[in-house]
Amino acid sequence: MAELNQVIGALNHAADIIENNKQHLTELDGAIGDGDHGINMSRGFSFVKKTLDEGSFETAADLFKKSGMALVAHVGGASGPLFGTAFLRASMTLKDKTEITIEDYINLLKASIEGIKMRGKSDAGEKTMLDALIPAYEAGEQAVQQGKNTVEVLQAVKEGSEKGLKETEKLVAKKGRASYVGERSIGHQDPGAASVALILGAIADYFSEA
Amino acid sequence: MAELNQVIGALNHAADIIENNKQHLTELDGAIGDGDHGINMSRGFSFVKKTLDEGSFETAADLFKKSGMALVAHVGGASGPLFGTAFLRASMTLKDKTEITIEDYINLLKASIEGIKMRGKSDAGEKTMLDALIPAYEAGEQAVQQGKNTVEVLQAVKEGSEKGLKETEKLVAKKGRASYVGERSIGHQDPGAASVALILGAIADYFSEA
Amino acid sequence: MVGIVLVSHSRKIVEGIRELAAQMAKDAPVALAGGTEDDRLGTDMNKISNAVHDVYSEDGVLVFFDMGSAYMNAQMALDFLEEDGSKVEIVDAAFVEGAITAIVDSGLNKSMDEIKADIASMKLGKMP
Amino acid sequence: MVGIVLVSHSRKIVEGIRELAAQMAKDAPVALAGGTEDDRLGTDMNKISNAVHDVYSEDGVLVFFDMGSAYMNAQMALDFLEEDGSKVEIVDAAFVEGAITAIVDSGLNKSMDEIKADIASMKLGKMP
Ligand SMILES: Nc1ncnc2c1ncn2[C@@H]1O[C@H](COP(=O)(O)OP(=O)(O)O)[C@@H](O)[C@H]1O
Ligand SMILES: Nc1ncnc2c1ncn2[C@@H]1O[C@H](COP(=O)(O)OP(=O)(O)O)[C@@H](O)[C@H]1O
Ligand SMILES: [Mg+2]
Ligand SMILES: [Mg+2]
Ligand SMILES: [Mg+2]
Ligand SMILES: [Mg+2]
Numbered sequence: 001m002a003e004l005n006q007v008i009g010a011l012n013h014a015a016d017i018i019e020n021n022k023q024h025l026t027e028l029d030g031a032i033g034d035g036d037h038g039i040n041m042s043r044g045f046s047f048v049k050k051t052l053d054e055g056s057f058e059t060a061a062d063l064f065k066k067s068g069m070a071l072v073a074h075v076g077g078a079s080g081p082l083f084g085t086a087f088l089r090a091s092m093t094l095k096d097k098t099e100i101t102i103e104d105y106i107n108l109l110k111a112s113i114e115g116i117k118m119r120g121k122s123d124a125g126e127k128t129m130l131d132a133l134i135p136a137y138e139a140g141e142q143a144v145q146q147g148k149n150t151v152e153v154l155q156a157v158k159e160g161s162e163k164g165l166k167e168t169e170k171l172v173a174k175k176g177r178a179s180y181v182g183e184r185s186i187g188h189q190d191p192g193a194a195s196v197a198l199i200l201g202a203i204a205d206y207f208s209e210a
Numbered sequence: 211m212a213e214l215n216q217v218i219g220a221l222n223h224a225a226d227i228i229e230n231n232k233q234h235l236t237e238l239d240g241a242i243g244d245g246d247h248g249i250n251m252s253r254g255f256s257f258v259k260k261t262l263d264e265g266s267f268e269t270a271a272d273l274f275k276k277s278g279m280a281l282v283a284h285v286g287g288a289s290g291p292l293f294g295t296a297f298l299r300a301s302m303t304l305k306d307k308t309e310i311t312i313e314d315y316i317n318l319l320k321a322s323i324e325g326i327k328m329r330g331k332s333d334a335g336e337k338t339m340l341d342a343l344i345p346a347y348e349a350g351e352q353a354v355q356q357g358k359n360t361v362e363v364l365q366a367v368k369e370g371s372e373k374g375l376k377e378t379e380k381l382v383a384k385k386g387r388a389s390y391v392g393e394r395s396i397g398h399q400d401p402g403a404a405s406v407a408l409i410l411g412a413i414a415d416y417f418s419e420a
Numbered sequence: 421m422v423g424i425v426l427v428s429h430s431r432k433i434v435e436g437i438r439e440l441a442a443q444m445a446k447d448a449p450v451a452l453a454g455g456t457e458d459d460r461l462g463t464d465m466n467k468i469s470n471a472v473h474d475v476y477s478e479d480g481v482l483v484f485f486d487m488g489s490a491y492m493n494a495q496m497a498l499d500f501l502e503e504d505g506s507k508v509e510i511v512d513a514a515f516v517e518g519a520i521t522a523i524v525d526s527g528l529n530k531s532m533d534e535i536k537a538d539i540a541s542m543k544l545g546k547m548p
Numbered sequence: 549m550v551g552i553v554l555v556s557h558s559r560k561i562v563e564g565i566r567e568l569a570a571q572m573a574k575d576a577p578v579a580l581a582g583g584t585e586d587d588r589l590g591t592d593m594n595k596i597s598n599a600v601h602d603v604y605s606e607d608g609v610l611v612f613f614d615m616g617s618a619y620m621n622a623q624m625a626l627d628f629l630e631e632d633g634s635k636v637e638i639v640d641a642a643f644v645e646g647a648i649t650a651i652v653d654s655g656l657n658k659s660m661d662e663i664k665a666d667i668a669s670m671k672l673g674k675m676p
Contacts (some may be wrong), residue, residue: 014675034443036590043586072593072624078585079615081593081624119620121676175676180444180524244571246462251491253539282465282496286456288489291496329492331548385548385555386488388570428576432564435645440558440589440614461568485642514642514672516561516614522609544642 001207002100007063008052010202014202015045023200028191033143033177039140044083060100064108066086078176080190082116082129083110102150109137109157112172120175127171127185129192135164135194136200151208158204159199164182168193211360212310217273218262224412226257227297231408238401243387247401254285266304270310273319274301277394288386289402291371292311292326292339299325321365330385332341337381339390339393339402346410347375361418371407378403382418421473422526422535423449426510426519427485427494431455433515435519441520445527449475463490467518472508480507484519491547507532521523549578550654550663551603554647555596555613555622558584561643569648573655577603591618596625601638608635608660612647619675635660641670 002010013139019040020027026038047070057063068087090108097104115132118125124134139160143153166189173185174194212220228235228251236248248356257280267273278297282290284297300318323343327333349370353363376399383395385401424510426434438450456462463485464490472481473488482499486493494510501508507530513542525535554562566578579599584590584672590614600609611626620643623640629636637660639646646667653663 004607034589036443036588039588040590074585076586076588076590076592078620081617081620119623177444181520181528184528244461246460246571249460249464284457286458286460286462286464288492291489291492294496329495387572390649391656394656427642428564430564430568432560432567436556436558436560436562436564439560441608443589461571487648514645514670516643517558517672517674522616542642542672544645546645 001102001105002006004057004060004063004098004205007060007100007139008057010203010206011067012049012052013048013184013206015105015198017198017202018045018195021194025194025198028194029177029187032173032181033054034077035135036197037079038077040077041050041083041195043091044071044080058138059098060098060104061091064094065178072156077138078120079129081119081197083195085115085119086112086133098177102153103135103144105157106137106140106144107166108135109140113137124173125171126174127168127190128173128175129190131171131190132164132196133139133170133174133201134194135167136161136196151204154204154207158197158201160164161200165189165193211312211315212272214267214273214308216265216417217310220360220413220416221277223264223416225259225408227408227412228252228255228405231404235401235404235408237395238399238404239387241398242383242391244287245407247289250285250287250289251405254290256282257281257284269306269308270304270314271301271306274298274304286298288330289339289405291329292402293405295325296322296343302352312363313354315367316347316350316354316363317373319343323347332385335381336384337378337400337403339400339406341378341381342371342374342398342403342410345377346406347373349373361414364414364417367393368407368411371403371410374385375391375399375403375407421447421449421529422476422479422522422532423451423472423477423518424523424526425451425468425481425483426515427453427463427468427471427483427490428515429486429490430454431459433486437514437516437519438523441523444520445524447475449528450523450525451475459518463493465493465496465500466496468494468508469501470505472497472501476503476508478541480509481540482532482535483508483510483521484513484515484522485509485510485546486515487546489536509536510547511539512544513539514544518542549575549579549605550607550650550660551579551600551605551609552647552651553579553581553599553603553611554582554643554655555591555610555611555618556589556643557583557589557601557614557618557623559587561614565644565647566651569651570667573652576651576655577604577605577607591621593621593624593628597629597630600625600629600631604631604636606635606676608637610660610663611636611638611649612641612643612652613638614643615664637664638666638675639667640672640675641667642672646670649674662673 030038046117072084143156239247281293353366434454453467562582562611
């Protein structure tokens with residue numbers, strides 16, 4: 001599926017998409033949280049870009065680890081430790097690989113989910129980023145089982161995340177800032193889930209267009 | 211015992227004594243509390259002086275009420291509502307009197323004790339101002355029973371408060387800031403009790419010298 | 421909306437709490453009484469009365485405090501209140517945590533009773 | 549003396565708490581991690597690591613936090629600590645009230661266990 005320079009390209013593309021949607025993410029967070037998610041993500045991913053630009057990476061693990069640390073260190077909100085942990089857990093699945101297969105990608109999503117659950121003491125259905133990430137992983141996993149090709153699997157992941165995101169509108173927030181407004185969060189999309197959908201969408205688009 | 215202008219004189223004298231002992235009171239509070247009792251009392255009594263200087267008073271009740279409000283409004287620490295409530299309760303015992311007898315004085319101390327207990331949810335033995343005020347009242351009450359004259363009763367009140375103050379060294383603080391240091395408060399005098407002894411001492415001295 | 425009054429020995433603490441809560445509840449009526457009249461660490465009855473006055477409505481007012489003398493001065497303020505005192509309550513709750521929950525709740529138009537229920541688990545036995 | 553680290557989304561809140569507690573415990577080792585790297589409302593793992601580092605000793609460190617992401621960032625900081633992590637503990641306690649008690653206790657040379665006992669009644673279930 002991808003050599004290191006393509007992974008870098010995909011992450012850079014994701015960072016650009018986050019940047020372009022900064023305002024939108026902040027508005028989502030303004031409705032049910034503290035209105036900083038766009039700023040947090042934009043700042044975090046600008047440091048990911050910087051890391052990718054300035055660093056040299058021997059392995060995919062190294063690349064994900066350094067990107068994760070950039071998120072952990074510079075986001076400033078819950079999404080920092082959460083996306084950071086996701087990247088660090090992803091890194092651990094990759095070891096000394098210098099190329100990533102579609103199976104690796106699906107595995108990495110799975111590890112990310114576990115990392116977020118651990119860090120956030122959270123689970124599916126609590127109106128968090130997990131509610132985009134879990135359906136994304138499941139759709140991808142299913143597509144692999146069905147023998148779909150890389151672009152198709154990436155597309156399935158993207159669509160899974162978008163479907164999950166849409167579904168978060170129906171959920172009551174149980175974790176994070178949005179849990180303060182409880183029932184009042186119904187009808188709004190979760191900002192962290194929106195970020196997941198943007199990132200996974202950007203990755204799918206990058207490889208589809210490549 | 212005293213007409214209104216003498217009451218004013220006695221309270222002004224008490225205010226001066228507090229001012230002269232500002233540093234000492236602050237040091238006592240520094241050892242077991244937050245080190246502001248001298249500043250609080252000096253500030254509060256400077257406003258009492260101002261009230262006494264600028265006001266005109268029809269009754270003793272009026273005089274005590276306005277002095278109490280000055281303490282409540284300007285002290286800034288626990289001693290504000292506590293001494294303030296003491297003065298307000300004292301005021302209520304005096305009604306439209308324009309002269310205070312020694313029996314009135316003892317009654318007024320008793321009412322002050324009740325006021326402080328109510329406001330501070332506190333009682334004897336908790337290393338507070340009550341542990342100077344209660345023995346002062348008891349000594350005065352006893353002296354009245356024994357048919358002592360005004361100056362003798364005032365002296366008994368003064369000595370009662372000083373004895374009580376000395377005894378606070380043995381007590382463990384259960385109320386206010388000093389309760390944070392608990393056992394470590396043993397060996398130190400309570401600052402609020404020290405203020406009580408200074409005030410009651412100043413009143414006794416004022417009428418002895420008069 | 422229920423008014424929220426924050427009483428602290430420290431002006432910084434109440435300013436910080438208001439800032440934090442404002443991110444989640446822009447419209448909730450919040451008034452601060454931090455520090456003494458002469459801006460030392462301590463509490464001031466008149467600041468508290470003014471704060472209650474500023475956010476008073478028929479919906480009621482909840483008064484949060486940090487510790488000790490803040491409670492006594494809040495009680496004095498209530499004793500001398502111009503407004504209907506039955507609608508103003510001092511609450512026993514963790515200061516930062518309780519206040520933020522209450523401010524967000526007020527912004528959601530919850531009633532006094534609903535807010536009190538939401539912070540019931542944050543009691544610390546601060547009111548002796 | 550036990551080190552005390554205060555983690556808050558707001559720099560003002562932790563500065564205020566330190567000021568208040570310092571009146572009662574001048575010598576206790578207290579370090580602040582308030583606000584984000586770029587001084588917005590939020591928390592910062594590196595500030596937390598540095599704060600722990602500043603007050604670390606064999607006597608241990610207690611980390612207090614205000615809410616949500618502060619806890620997650622404190623955990624991350626502990627995961628990446630240079631110091632012996634077994635001596636550093638994040639505590640579930642009312643933020644202002646717990647921190648002030650702990651700082652005064654530390655100033656009295658109380659041990660980690662003694663301090664934890666003193667704040668045990670201030671748990672709020674903040675660590676899910
Ligand atoms: N405990 C948690 N588990 C999983 N995701 C969480 C948790 N807490 C918050 N989130 C996610 O983080 C997002 C908010 O991120 P952000 O606004 O950057 O942080 P903060 O809430 O600290 O301001 C939420 O929309 C949600 O998706
Ligand atoms: N609950 C209480 N009941 C009676 N007296 C109290 C109580 N709390 C504090 N005090 C008295 O107040 C004194 C401290 O006053 P001060 O230093 O001016 O206020 P603060 O403690 O708010 O700084 C104590 O020494 C004690 O005598
Ligand atoms: Mg946010
Ligand atoms: Mg935030
Ligand atoms: Mg004091
Ligand atoms: Mg004080």
